[in-house]
Structures are given as C-alpha cells and as structure tokens.
Amino acid sequence: MQWTLPSFALAQPIQWNALLLFGSLLLFGLIAGHIVSKSPWVPRITGYLIVGFILGGGGLNWLSGDVLSVTNIFADIAVALVVYQLGRYVDIGWLRREKWLLATVVTSAVLCFTFVSLALIWFGTSNVLALLGGVWAIATAPAVVLVVLRDLKAEGQVTRRLATMTALNNFVAILAAYALLPVIAHESGTPVLTLVEHTAYSLIGSLVLAYLTYWLMMPLARLLGRQGSRQFVLVISVIALAIGVAHALHLPVMLTMLIFAIMSKNLDRQYDLMELEFGVANELFVVMLFVTVGASMRLADLSMVGLSVLILIAARFVAMGCGVFLFARFARMNWKQAGLLTLGTLPMTEAGLGLMQTISNLYPHTTSDVVPLLAGCLIVLELFGPVATQFALIKSGESGRE
Numbered sequence: 001m002q003w004t005l006p007s008f009a010l011a012q013p014i015q016w017n018a019l020l021l022f023g024s025l026l027l028f029g030l031i032a033g034h035i036v037s038k039s040p041w042v043p044r045i046t047g048y049l050i051v052g053f054i055l056g057g058g059g060l061n062w063l064s065g066d067v068l069s070v071t072n073i074f075a076d077i078a079v080a081l082v083v084y085q086l087g088r089y090v091d092i093g094w095l096r097r098e099k100w101l102l103a104t105v106v107t108s109a110v111l112c113f114t115f116v117s118l119a120l121i122w123f124g125t126s127n128v129l130a131l132l133g134g135v136w137a138i139a140t141a142p143a144v145v146l147v148v149l150r151d152l153k154a155e156g157q158v159t160r161r162l163a164t165m166t167a168l169n170n171f172v173a174i175l176a177a178y179a180l181l182p183v184i185a186h187e188s189g190t191p192v193l194t195l196v197e198h199t200a201y202s203l204i205g206s207l208v209l210a211y212l213t214y215w216l217m218m219p220l221a222r223l224l225g226r227q228g229s230r231q232f233v234l235v236i237s238v239i240a241l242a243i244g245v246a247h248a249l250h251l252p253v254m255l256t257m258l259i260f261a262i263m264s265k266n267l268d269r270q271y272d273l274m275e276l277e278f279g280v281a282n283e284l285f286v287v288m289l290f291v292t293v294g295a296s297m298r299l300a301d302l303s304m305v306g307l308s309v310l311i312l313i314a315a316r317f318v319a320m321g322c323g324v325f326l327f328a329r330f331a332r333m334n335w336k337q338a339g340l341l342t343l344g345t346l347p348m349t350e351a352g353l354g355l356m357q358t359i360s361n362l363y364p365h366t367t368s369d370v371v372p373l374l375a376g377c378l379i380v381l382e383l384f385g386p387v388a389t390q391f392a393l394i395k396s397g398e399s400g401r402e
Helices: 018-036 045-055 066-087 092-097 099-123 127-138 142-152 157-188 192-224 228-248 253-266 279-295 299-304 306-326 335-344 349-360 364-368 371-395
Strands: none
Touching: 018 045, 018 279, 045 142, 045 279, 045 371, 066 142, 066 157, 066 228, 066 253, 066 279, 092 099, 092 253, 099 127, 099 157, 099 306, 127 157, 127 306, 127 371, 142 157, 142 279, 142 371, 157 192, 157 253, 157 335, 157 371, 192 228, 192 253, 228 253, 279 371, 306 335, 306 371, 335 371
16 A cells, blocks of 8 residues: 655645644643642743643633633633532531621622722712622632642631632622613613513523532432542532523633532532542633633733723722731731732732623623723733742641642
8 A cells, every 4th residue: 555645735724623723722721730839939830831822812812712712612611620629618507607708708809899999989980880890809819729738738717717708709799790780771761671581591591500500410419429430520510500501502611610519518418519620621621711711811912001000909808908907906817818818819809800701791881892901901910820829828827738
C-alpha cells in the first residue's frame, strides 16, 4: 500500500474543533499555572487568566466568536461545581450558633449596595447603572475563593467564614438582583406585571428545580452506598442534568445550584451523601473557566472607565470591611482576622458576570451600559483578587500547604 500526501492546493485551512480547543487550553493553562505558582503569593488561576488574555480579544484573538461559545459550556459546568461545593459549607445548625456571621453577611450586603451605588451616582453615572453596580458588588467570586482555599488546604475560623460568606453573599446578591428588577422595568418601559411574573417564575422555579434535583439524587445516593467513585459520578451527572434543565427553562443556574447544595447539606439527616473531593474534575473545568474569563479581558476597557472602576472597588472594600469589623468582637475574631477576612472577599467578578447575564435576558439594552464598568473591574479584580485571597489565608496561619 502506498501513502500519498494530499495536494497543498486542496488542503483546507486548519479549523478549531472542540477536542483541539479543549486540549490546547488545558495544556497552556496548566503550564502557565505551574509557572506563576512558583511564587507563594500568586495562585495558579492567575496563570490561567493570563493564558486566556493572550489567546483572547486582548491578545491573539484566537478565543472569540463560536470558539469562545464552546469554552462557555465548560465555564458553566465549572461555576455550577464550585457553587455546589461552596453551598455545602452553609451548615444551618452552625449558623444558628454563629448568628453574628449572618448579621455580618446582611450588613455587608446592605453597605456594599449603598456605598457603591451612592459612590457611582456621585461620580455621575446613571441611577440604573449605579444600582446595578451596587448589586454586583455584593457577590464574592466563588471560584476564586474555592480554588485558593483548596490549593492551600486551608482550614480554620477565617477560612470557614470566608467560604460561608461567599456562598451567602452570592445568594443575597441574586435575590437583590431580582428585587431591583422593578426599577429596571420602570426605566425600560416593561410592564410591571410582566416583571413580577418573571421574577416569581425565576425564584420559585429555581427552588422547585433545586428540590427536584435533591429528590432525584438522595435516593440514588442511598442506593449506591457510600462509595466515593460512584457518588462522584452521581453528583456530576445530576449537576449536569440540573444545568441543562435550568438553561432549557431559563432559570438562574447559580441560584438553583446554591439552593440544591444547601438542601443536600442540611436535609441529609442520614448522611447518605458523602463529602466528595472534586480535585481532578475541578482542575479541568476551572482551567476552562478562568481561561474563558481571561479571554474576555481587554486593556482598552480599563482605560475607558478607570476612575469609576477604582471608585466601585474602593467603596465595596470599605463597605465589606465595615460589615466585618462591626461584628468581629461578637464573632470572637481579633482585628487581624477581621482584616484578613475582608481582604479575602476582594474577588467578585465571575459571580457578577453571572448576575448580569441573568438580568440581561430581559433587559439587554440596560445591561449593555454596565458592560464597560464590568470589564474594567474584571481586569483589576481577576488579576489582583486571587492574590489578595491567597495572601489573606496564608497570613491567617490557616494554610495547610507546606
């Protein structure tokens, strides 16, 4: 048998496909993450972001259009896995004993919304943009916190509070986003009845879907027994199904996953569901998530709204610090721990992008005004936020990494 090469004249241009994309991004991300993690203060996800930035619209522009839409699928799964794991930190029994943590979350959320909104209005932004910025500022980036926490093998008071606050902050932010919809509807001319119906459908639908997901998973977990490999596949399968149903029914994925995770933690009285380690699966999807986030960063966006970005970040940091320090003594934390906890909550971007996507399904023209502000904060907080979180956990003395 003879082998012949096809004529170069007939050769087609090389096209990205899912496998080529997946393998390339994992390889580039893995190498970059390994390089930056040589510094004890820089987490590996910073390397993933840098790769995404180089390959995205801010660099070589290889990750754009249809190619970027493929990576978004992996990013959705990554966020769902992260939110599920963080939601299982929310132990209702523990929160009853640590009631000051709930007070911290609520107070910080109110102060973040108030400080950021007023600061942006003072800066001259529109009321709608300022309110959207205020809601967005409530959330803490769940993927950043979880990845850094797991990388450092951190455990202790600051770590536990940071993880729980991150889950609850996102829960409060989603509820605040829907509470804000009447203002946006008034600005955009949407009938109030339509708005109320959509809000009720989204909130009740997420609750029902989360409960049905829990109702599906728990009997299967009991049937399969407490075997890690089987339960691992079960949880991944159920989460994938829930994401698909949420997308099909136009329900907020993050809210559904948070409710489902909290239910699976607090309603499982017989401990049928194991506390699983998602190490390998997390690594795959987290690389794709942060490469995708990095691909959406453009330096030009920062130069356009640099001052408003700094105002939003500063106002949020002050508000979060006020909420934490106000109840620090009641929560049996010293001032150093309170300061480090505040610093650890600095990242907030991928959670905010999810919130904006939720609102933009109804109000694309309104949310398009906030895109430059989001893009600017994305650059600053995704690059410096993970470093701040890692620094805080190391300095807290709770890092278990040698």
